Amino acid sequence: MTSPQPQLVLENVSCHFGGIRAVNGVDLQLDTNDITGLVGPNGAGKTTLFNLITATIRAKSGRILFAGRNITGLTPDAVARLGLVRSFQSPMTLPGVTVREHLRQAALFQAIGRPSFLLRRRRIAAAEAQARRTADAVLDFARLAHVADEPADQLAYGVQKILGVAMAVAAGPRLLLADEPAAGLNGAETAEMERLLRAIHEELSIGVLVIEHDLPMVMRLCSHVIALAQGTVIADGRPHEVRGSRAFIEAYLGSEADAA
């Protein structure tokens, strides 16, 4: 644990939409050896924080560092190539493309993502072979082999969400950011998603940062929990510490907690 870890560090990061402070002076650190849970009521700024980390939106102030490198102001694709890859809250697919091809392309974008690859064509054959192997491996890993050759946009909602996380894995991340992976899934699908996230962490040694409303799942899965409310960090620590903290209870239950 003392070896140099690629760590994600946010320093006083803020983002305002008009007068609304969606994310307000957030400081946080997380280790890519952990599964970290990001929790908080609706509108707390969780997805905005994800968008800031993955550079989909720009921070108004503050710095974001990954593995000691300042990534503030990079483009989303550059952040992804550095190893910060996200999955989306609602399933994202390419129209008419099979599951296997989605995973192959996800694995290939690291090599062909920038047009400059046209100037280094020799490496492409190796990258293509590697992408095919990665796609096959991830198909098994995410238990998607039975739908490998079906068009992804025709799949059930839950399977598409599994595919979303699987694509992020195929892209070869160091830290995977999963935005509400279990939202909208039934019991069996939620269990499968939980298994997948745990396997990503334990078997592939990829760090995971997960936004999730399913608190019992967060408690089971995460070794580190960060709670947000109204754009600020209100609790940060081990799962039971966060759940037991007064600020966290108040944020979820409001003034009723005081009355109780």
Place this chain on the structure above:
Amino acid sequence: MQTLGRILPWLIVIAAIVPFAVNGDFTFHVAILIGIQALLALSIHLTLRVGQLSLAQAGFMGIGAYASALFTRDAGIPFLVGLACAAAIPALLAGLLGGIILRVRGVQFALLTFMLGEAIVLLFVEFVIPFGGNNGVMGIPPIALFGIPLDSRQQIYAFVILVLAVVYFASRTLLRGNPGIALRGIAGNEALAQSLGTDSLGWRRVVFAASAGIAGISGSLYAHYLGYISPEAFNITTTINALVMNVVGGTALLVGPLIGAILLVPLPELFRSAVLYQQLLYGLSLLLLVLFLPQGLGSILRRPRT
């Protein structure tokens, strides 16, 4: 994709045989114009593939035409070098400008490029030296390969078809291979492609630059074939005509702009006698086409997927 392979040999056969079979200078004249317009239509097609309609293409064609014409006429540069400049200058310009204007999307991008195209034409009009103002540039040397001018229309036609074939297959390589994966990703779901590491702006810049280069090539061929250019040849009407070729031929297929050019370029020449009704018939047929074949004529050739 199989459709392309199926029609393409036929298009090549038709292109190779028809003008020689009819064998008239006029047929070759129209065929050359088809080739030149097909290049311009192809350049618009590429911008459509990344979901950004550029209306500056005739402007880029103009830059290619003026660059090639002036370099060969006044500086004595060989035609092929002029042709290379005609491709490189607009491509470079588009690559540089693209870094800024491609951030704008949708209708705003179309309007921005419309203004860019008109601004380019205005430069040709206002700067009489070296562009000749409204009088344009005259006495442009003919197409010559390694010092030997192509003096018959048959030869020029063969050269234009060769250039078109090279550009077509280069575009096809771009759209099919690994770059095609990135481009389809950007067009299909940009947020997803970006989240997995695709440099969306970078790829759109490359495509915009390539499209401007192709338009420039078209301009060079145009200038050296006619021997005379003037600014109004490169205004928005030229771009719109090339866009219509894409719509008529089909915007989803790379052969679409070629089919459109083959059908639309000869029309004004054929209906010279009925000039009064030409625009009316043109508009009506376009309306019917968009109503009943919204995917373009190319869609007839595409077999339904099983």
